Amino acid sequence: MYAPPNAETFRFLKASMDHEVNFGLSREGIFMKKQFVAWLLAICLVAGTGGFSAYAEGENESGSKPLEDIFYQTVIFPFNYQGKVFIYGYKATMYEKYEVVQRKGRVLVPIRLMGYLASQSVKPGEGTWDVVWNPKTPDVVLINNSAKGRSIKFTVNSKTMLVNKKPVELEVPPQKINGRVVLPLRDAAVALEKQINWLDGLILIGDTPLDVKHARTLSIKDAVKAELADSRKPVDYEKTLTPIAKNGSSIYYYKRSYDNNKITDELYRKADGQKAKKVAVPGNPSFSFTKTLGDELYFVSVVKDSTELYAYSFIKNQFRKVSSLGSWNPSDGWLSDIRLIDGELYVNLHTGDNTIGSDTLYRVEKGSLKEVLGAKSLIQFVKSGKAIYYTDFKFMSDPTNNLYRMDMATGQEVPLGKPGFTYGIHRTISDGGGVGYSSDGTLHLKDGYLYVLGYKEEDAKDQSAVYKISLADQTQVKLTSPARNFWVKDDRIYFIDAQTGFLVQTDLNGENREVLSKKAVFQVSFHDGFIYYLVNDGSAPSEMGVLYRYDIKLAKEVQLSDQITASYHVDGGSDVYYVARGYKPGVYKVDRNGRNVPLVRDNVSWTLGADKGIVYTLEYKEGVYTAK
Structure with missing residues (x-):
């Protein structure tokens, strides 16, 4: 359908x-x-x-x-x-x-x-x-x-x-x-x-x-x-609650209602051991996209026909208007990203649909937006001094030459890399000759070099690999074999080999290659000297797998989950939680001895990673809950 x-x-x-x-x-x-x-x-x-x-x-x-x-x-x-x-x-x-x-x-x-x-x-x-x-x-x-x-x-x-x-x-x-x-x-x-x-x-x-x-x-x-044999009915969609933040002992979630094609979002706060309380929000807010920065929750609200960006202080329990969003309206598109860089707030607004729409990156200045750059689809951007480096997914036109440097002082924009190359895109070529594309959000700046996925467009057999591009003379060096995703941590490059799915590392020059895991990995994350990832041997749907952890210092891999998992979370204390579906559904915690301890034995519909523990909702029971 x-x-x-x-x-x-x-x-x-x-x-x-x-x-x-x-x-x-x-x-x-x-x-x-x-x-x-x-x-x-x-x-x-x-x-x-x-x-x-x-x-x-x-x-x-x-x-x-x-x-x-x-x-x-x-x-x-x-x-x-x-x-x-x-x-x-x-x-x-x-x-x-x-x-x-x-x-x-x-x-x-x-x-x-x-x-x-x-x-x-x-x-x-x-x-x-x-x-x-x-x-x-x-x-x-x-x-x-x-x-x-x-x-x-x-x-x-x-x-x-x-x-x-x-x-x-x-x-x-x-x-x-x-x-x-x-x-x-x-x-x-x-x-x-x-x-x-x-x-x-x-x-x-x-x-x-x-x-x-x-x-x-x-x-x-x-x-x-x-x-x-479970005869329960799922929670009615009008009663579903969506957690969006946790601060201290309080959970924040919203409830969405529909009336004559009008969508209304209501914000609630629930502290430990207390009943949930509705939080009065200025205007008609939309919590489809929220961003927590420090102790504040950022969101969009329409106040008297004016669209505005607001921030809610968890500590003061107060709202403040951050900026007007000008003529942009939530019905025009969506809010893609909010970032705080060097003490300045950047907002990426999308206008139109995903096919013929476009992104515009703004900087907030004195309560209003100042346009920084425009893109077909802004994949990623990084800022260094007065320069912004970014990749654009120009999928409706010539995709090449899509890596740029913009001088924020003059507005001058120049392409980087080699002509005819496409950057920030994962291109795969199947054995049958089929070609697939997906954007990759990694753009790393270190010691005068940009690290980014790239491939040569006119070479029909070329697949994306990690490239190192000099900001001084734009020379580039191919560092890896075909790669699906990559990360730069300290002085190492970690990537998923596109052919095998193995997790591999090299130094920043692409040398001293070492395979860390001879398994097909995905959902990779880094926490306190450990790498976490899921592994699928083909026996489960592609989005599910068994949870593993790799100790970078000891060069040791261990299996954490004893069953197939849909997702996982590592909190601020390095405690590990995962969601299992199937015939033993629920939320599990991996304790210090490696045992899988069931915290919730029921069908989980939504989870939110928290600094301590996790927040979750259930498929067949109303409410928002926490587990530690």
């Missing part, structure tokens, strides 16, 4: 593009997950167990694996359906219903549902499945995937389907029931090259046969069934 993107959605997408790590799912992410869920869940509406036991996959098939190994690659729902289903590790609630029927011990599903199941069944690079149903030929259904070179044709009341025009016999033909065409689930899944498995009242759809007798299947079976 597609909804017209709004400013919040673009902020979410831009944050993902810039590789920002958010602890937990954003509300936009949750919304998209729910839309994803809405179609697939209807498989759960099955009546009767007899039909499934008649065609369950063999227990001793070659290549079968325990449930623990394929849990995050499988759709799982129970026969005694309570409204919950696991979709690749995420427990979700059904929002739409379909009529699923049985005939002769076989399950049949509507073509719309089968189409969505087909579209979700492919792996990256395998194209998409398209379902074609023409009212002029209402008894014929086509399911096609041009990338896989596979076409499937079903005909109502025919026990023969055509797979790439070759006949394959069906045990139960497609039928028209109550005016709708329904397809046999098992035969359609087989045609899509999927597996159907049955386990003690659980129905599983995936790529791999299930070893139903394996100890690592039986050890988690009851936990999976218990989670799917």
